[in-house]
Amino acid sequence: MTMGNENRELHIIFFPFLANGHIIPCVDLARVFAARGIRATIVTTHLNVPYISRTIGKANINIRTIKFPSTEDSGLPEGCENTESALAPDKFIKFMKATLLLRDPLEHVLQEEQPHCLVADMFFPWATDSAAKFGIPRIVFHGLGYFPLCVLACTRQYKPQDKVSSYTEPFVVPNLPGEITLTKMQLPQLPQHDKVFTQLLEESNESELKSFGVIVNSFYELEPVYADHYRNELGRRAWHLGPVSLCSRDTEEKSRRGREAAIDENECLKWLQSKEPNSVVYVCFGSMMVFSDAQLKEIAMGLEASGKPFIWVVKKGGAKSEGEKLEWFPEGFEERMGESNKGLIIRGWAPQVMILDHGAVGGFVTHCGWNSTLEGVCAGVPMVTWPMYGEQFYNAKFLTDIVKIGVGVGVQTWIGMGGGEPVKKEVIEQAVRRIMVGQEAEEMRNRAKELSQMAKRAVEEGGSSHNDFNSLIEDLRSRAH
Numbered sequence: 001m002t003m004g005n006e007n008r009e010l011h012i013i014f015f016p017f018l019a020n021g022h023i024i025p026c027v028d029l030a031r032v033f034a035a036r037g038i039r040a041t042i043v044t045t046h047l048n049v050p051y052i053s054r055t056i057g058k059a060n061i062n063i064r065t066i067k068f069p070s071t072e073d074s075g076l077p078e079g080c081e082n083t084e085s086a087l088a089p090d091k092f093i094k095f096m097k098a099t100l101l102l103r104d105p106l107e108h109v110l111q112e113e114q115p116h117c118l119v120a121d122m123f124f125p126w127a128t129d130s131a132a133k134f135g136i137p138r139i140v141f142h143g144l145g146y147f148p149l150c151v152l153a154c155t156r157q158y159k160p161q162d163k164v165s166s167y168t169e170p171f172v173v174p175n176l177p178g179e180i181t182l183t184k185m186q187l188p189q190l191p192q193h194d195k196v197f198t199q200l201l202e203e204s205n206e207s208e209l210k211s212f213g214v215i216v217n218s219f220y221e222l223e224p225v226y227a228d229h230y231r232n233e234l235g236r237r238a239w240h241l242g243p244v245s246l247c248s249r250d251t252e253e254k255s256r257r258g259r260e261a262a263i264d265e266n267e268c269l270k271w272l273q274s275k276e277p278n279s280v281v282y283v284c285f286g287s288m289m290v291f292s293d294a295q296l297k298e299i300a301m302g303l304e305a306s307g308k309p310f311i312w313v314v315k316k317g318g319a320k321s322e323g324e325k326l327e328w329f330p331e332g333f334e335e336r337m338g339e340s341n342k343g344l345i346i347r348g349w350a351p352q353v354m355i356l357d358h359g360a361v362g363g364f365v366t367h368c369g370w371n372s373t374l375e376g377v378c379a380g381v382p383m384v385t386w387p388m389y390g391e392q393f394y395n396a397k398f399l400t401d402i403v404k405i406g407v408g409v410g411v412q413t414w415i416g417m418g419g420g421e422p423v424k425k426e427v428i429e430q431a432v433r434r435i436m437v438g439q440e441a442e443e444m445r446n447r448a449k450e451l452s453q454m455a456k457r458a459v460e461e462g463g464s465s466h467n468d469f470n471s472l473i474e475d476l477r478s479r480a481h
């Protein structure tokens with residue numbers, strides 16, 4: 001199929017959930033469509049525009065803004081338009097409730113724009129009905145891959161977690177290839193005191209089943225068994241168009257995803273260039289995770305003891321001024337890292353994809369958010385898996401047990417359950433060594449590099465994701481006529 005003016009006839013509206021880990025892949029997805037000639041518009045609230053504009057870069061994508069409910073209606077403080085400023089559990093629930101009030105403003109935009117399709121995040125369950133009001137299909141985007149989607153669907157349908165007698169008793173996920181064992185402690189834990197979230201997830205599931213289908217951020221070769229299972233056994237209509245992060249091709253695009261970086265990109269590249277290929281460990285726990293002082297100290301000691309050069313992204317302390325000592329650093333840590341040029345600490349937002357894709361990076365310590373998981377795959381690096389919440393335990397299992405490019409730090413408990421004891425420095429040191437040196441590391445690196453090549457082929461002309469894009473456009477076009 002030739003892509004060009006005829007695609008321009010199609011207009012798609014993208015409506016990302018207001019969290020960095022959802023906004024970034026959704027904007028990347030819109031960029032995938034725009035690059036193939038589709039007219040793309042992103043709808044969001046005012047305060048999220050700067051991050052979205054940065055990520056859009058030079059792509060031909062419009063932004064339409066809608067107003068977030070007033071502080072009176074939402075009960076949220078002024079300026080709270082992203083989950084990053086609503087991390088406390090009570091605030092988070094209020095935030096989720098407030099997003100229900102975005103329905104009318106979104107429908108107003110649909111009325112004005114008359115698009116052919118609405119791609120909306122899973123956290124907007126009402127979006128299927130909104131789209132139906134205007135006679136257009138709604139597609140769901142979770143930003144996830146097939147494996148976590150299959151686990152979520154099977155645990156929801158068969159509820160194996162209700163048949164065990166404790167949080168620690170293992171169960172096998174029914175109707176899922178690969179004998180996947182989990183415990184109740186590793187499943188997303190819903191806040192007990194408020195039914196809003198539980199209800200939202202139920203409605204999200206119902207609206208997904210009623211929707212036109214699901215866009216998956218993955219590529220077929222990464223998880224063929226689960227791609228087939230999701231579509232053929234679980235009966236979902238799905239198109240895999242990923243990895244969407246590969247739409248950023250050059251260093252500038254890679255460094256401009258999400259927030260403004262807390263480090264000068266050139267300084268960061270210069271530091272990386274001074275290191276041997278595959279020698280650096282990149283350590284980052286996503287856009288939201290803030291650790292306790294005790295845990296940060298263990299990480300610092302573990303990284304130092306590993307003897308490997310590292311870039312460590314620390315969300316806590318990001319606001320401190322340069323030169324100011326952080327009380328949780330082990331004695332003399334910053335000085336030793338500075339003198340030996342061994343460690344680069346980024347306090348705040350890091351240009352993650354730019355760093356991961358640099359040839360000096362040889363391993364990634366990750367919380368296993370799906371975006372980070374896939375970005376690690378694209379970079380072809382083995383990973384230390386340190387899951388904490390959401391569906392991260394499933395993604396960690398995928399890396400360690402299925403594609404076998406990950407080594408766990410042994411966490412067993414969802415962070416919302418108290419998170420257990422801090423992971424000790426010896427465990428961190430050992431896990432880092434296992435992905436960086438020796439035969440096991442080399443074998444994992446070889447597998448990771450192969451997957452990275454497959455990912456890149458998947459998004460090129462004739463690749464599996466490129467072809468699935470064509471099928472989706474055919475489906476939308478025949479529906480539009």
Ligand code: UDP
Pocket residue numbers: 020021022024025257258284285286287288313348349350351352353368369370371372373375
């Ligand atoms: N990210 C980044 N710099 C940071 C932290 C995160 O660029 O300092 C990006 C990362 O590349 C990924 C996204 O933010 O695309 C985080 O998504 P993920 O699913 O990994 O985790 P979440 O933040 O949703 O827990």
